[in-house]
Amino acid sequence: MRTLGFLIVFVGSMMSAVAQTRPAAPQPATGTARIRGTLIDATTATPVRRASLRLQRVPSTRDTWTTISDANGAFEFPSLPAGRFALQATKGGYITRSAGQRTTTDVVKPIEVAEGQTVNLPPMTLPRGGVITGRIGDEYGDPGPEITVQAFRSEYMQGMRRLVSVRSARTNDIGQFRIYGLQPGIYYVAASALGAEGNPLRMMEPGTETVRGGGGLAPTFYPGTVAAAEAQRIEVAAAVESTGVDFALNPVRLARISGAIVDSRGRPAGAYAVMLNPARLDGARLGGTTMAEGDANGRFDLADVAPGDYRLDVYAKAFFERIAETGSPGKARAAETWEFASVPITVAGDDVSGLSIRLTSGHSMSGRVLVEGAAAGAETFSAMGLSVMEPIVGTSATLLAVGASVQDDGSFSVPG
Structure with missing residues (x-):
């Protein structure tokens, strides 16, 4: 294998x-406006230093500026053109926030700047992310070092519920793990002991080189099941540590x-x-x-x-x-x-x-795209693309996906 x-x-x-032939990104426009502000910790009200800030012109996404907060948590974007901007701050262990955002569901209003204007923003507060900690072992209770542990969130993709990995960590020598920087919400945790080739870690019998049908450790969800449907939910809050997520990897054939x-x-x-x-x-x-x-x-x-x-x-x-x-x-x-x-x-x-x-050469599919409530022309259809894929997530879905262009009259043909 x-x-x-x-x-x-x-x-x-x-x-x-591709990277070598890609043209250099154009420099963002300049002007006489500026945006200033400070970052503070939402819990301690102390400055958040060395956080990354990204300013983006909206609705265009081409003009982007970046900077880092200083020792006092202050930042500044000088020489900006007039326009509307979105600002986002990130730092490891904290929850990413946009200017004017108090919760992850808040609708953020753009920052409007006129030529020559200096905008002093209200202090931006960054809450610390939630944390999940625990211990991974085996069926004998021995610690599991160097085990990959993932935190999953449930999302809907292509009309189906999916578990999407958002953060991961590795266990230390005594099997302990710590996943930090999590958004508030419901999570599922799984652990995997994988060999060098990404296969389940094989447990060899003493004195043998090859074991047909040998044993291994299967990827396991908390509290100790291989089935995602039986995984236990873990509720995570901002700046709160969820402890005691301890479980053992399942031995399998x-x-x-x-x-x-x-x-x-x-x-x-x-x-x-x-x-x-x-x-x-x-x-x-x-x-x-x-x-x-x-x-x-x-x-x-x-x-x-x-x-x-x-x-x-x-x-x-x-x-x-x-x-x-x-x-x-x-x-x-x-x-x-x-x-x-x-x-x-x-x-x-x-x-x-x-x-x-x-093997098979596959099948072809053809049809026509209709725009409801409008008389679409060639310009509309030529900007469209169409893809066909299976309702699964993974390499199979990527390899099986087939795309096609939409013709000026709305027709399409998907081969293979």
């Missing part, structure tokens, strides 16, 4: 090339998945790679993506798979090279047609063998 090393290399090279890839005509497909991607409908990203390259006869083998719901995504190796060249899976697929497959699979601890995955 391998990580997607070559994909990372290709994408990294592509991003580097790790499985092996093996099979063969055939093309749409039933012939062995050797120039393909199989990726095992988490496909949790709750959206929680626990664990990484692993890969196996098919041999000349299309045979593949994936080891150390923890129980859970996954997708076996099969793509040509050349597809990943084209992603690096074009910058996105959608553009890569539009540039050339490859057969692919995406198969849902549930692993419950037992090995899964003898799989036969048949």
